[in-house]
Amino acid sequence: MKKILFLVADGMGDWPLADLGDKTPLQAAKTPHMDRLAAAGTLGTCQTVPQGMLPGSDVANMALLGYAPQTFHTGRGPIEAAAQGLDLQADDLIWRLNLVTQSAPDKHDRTMLDYSAGHISTAIGRQIVNHLQKKLGDDTFTFYPGIQYRHLLVQKGGAHASEAKLVINPPHDITDQPIARDMATYAQSSRLTDLISKAGELMKPWAKECAANAIWPWGQGSPLFLPAFQKTFGLHGAVISAVDLVKGLGRAAQMDVLDIPGATGFLDTNYQGKVDAALAYLDHGNFVYLHVEAPDECGHMGDAQKKIQAIEDFDARILGPLLDVYGTKDAVWVVTCDHFTPIARRTHTTDPVPFLVYSRENNPNHNETAFSEAGAARTNLRLKSGPDLMAQIINRAKA
Ligand SMILES: [Zn+2]
Structure with missing residues (x-):
């Protein structure tokens, strides 16, 4: 050979x-x-x-x-989870989680300003995601910090839940565009909408240090098997x-x-x-x-x-x-x-x-x-x- x-x-x-x-x-x-x-x-x-x-x-x-x-191929999130060596169950649903910058986060007609929150530093990105895990992590959702703006969210038992079928735009594909359509998609899941809105609140203290003001879960799927x-x-x-x-x-x-x-x-x-x-x-x-x-x-x-x-x-x-x-x-x-x-x-x-x-x-x-x-x-x-x-x-x- x-x-x-x-x-x-x-x-x-x-x-x-x-x-x-x-x-x-x-x-x-x-x-x-x-x-x-x-x-x-x-x-x-x-x-x-x-x-x-x-x-x-x-x-x-x-x-x-x-x-x-x-x-x-099951999704972007599962491949990155494999890279991090996360220990996963077959019925987990793995989301890629971006820290992003949105315009006027309290208004309904807001836009996606930056999919990377200004290429946020890994140190601050991890601080935020660790804080989100401490405050919002529960039996269903677990936040895993990664690099810069790229993190992961694991939804226990989510592979068979309605969230598995939601189609959310990758944030880098909608720069400067309204996010209303994706917000309507998120709204099909009350626990996801709730998580996103609470995360936005919890991120406010970091507004002076970085551009991140929202989370954006997307690219979800079952664990990758090759x-x-x-x-x-x-x-x-x-x-x-x-x-x-x-x-x-x-x-x-x-x-x-x-x-x-x-x-x-x-x-x-x-x-x-x-x-x-x-x-x-x-x-x-x-x-x-x-x-x-x-x-x-x-x-x-x-x-x-x-x-x-x-x-x-x-x-x-x-x-x-x-x-x-x-x-x-x-x-x-x-x-x-x-x-x-x-x-x-x-x-x-x-x-x-x-x-x-x-x-x-x-x-x-x-x-x-x-x-x-x-x-x-x-x-x-x-x-x-x-x-x-x-x-x-x-x-x-x-x-
Ligand atoms: Zn490529």
Whole structure:
């Protein structure tokens, strides 16, 4: 079995921009390593986000890891609970809980000003959530503090309660928009409405210290269950990522989850630390899923130049040093993204993602000389799902 290096640039896929001479950031970026592997490898596109599902990183990364989201995805909250290693019962309902900033929290026509409460500090965020747990935690609801504005709320026995079916907007999707529709949805549950209103009251003393003035539970679901990666695919694998949801997917799949000091999820992340961890792991393991978050963040910021920088860093500081060591070995290389985060849209879309698969005995299925969205689409190799891509990769590793 060949070793597999599966490299994911979150949100890298994009649309052509007039400002870039009708190129995408991936086309505009200097990516000599990706281009070399693409030219000699197999190119295609993969529909990571199944039809009818939202193009979240949770859904898309689950698909890339080879698990069909239609079967296994229960919500955003449950994946983050897996990352935190929470001890859960099968009938628990796990909510992702944001600390947010809303306009005029006492009025009915208020709007969502900031899904992150000004990227509230972890210290104050945890203080608030611990206080909410002390005052509002009971036999039904338990608050779990997390990082910055990202926390969790567990509803005991909630998997079979009416709350399980409520559809609440992710707060980052309704910035500057009225929240009345979501409040009407929350109102279908008196205990949830009560919890939200009491939490708002309890947060008032922090108004001088931070921008958080409300809680926003969303992304709820039953505990995540994934069949073990090793049993399913016959691979001894690890995930390397700064973000909780990718770590959560790894933990749920009983993969090794490598902690990288200084992995930030942004342009200043510890690239060398990720590369070193991958190389050390591959001494005994045979699959590494190395995830870099920065291109996605730059897409959300709508900053094309920063996104180009993030893609060039991914090429120079991840692919480059890995190729220095593994380029001469008999390995399978995969480079792709989980979903598009177009600069023009500043949020995720469901476009099929470009991928390249390279191993030494490869016969290219194309005449492309670079890795790009359009070039991958031109090959007409269109995989219908993440699991289809994983199957191709494993076949290649066995060859
Ligand atoms: Zn993503």
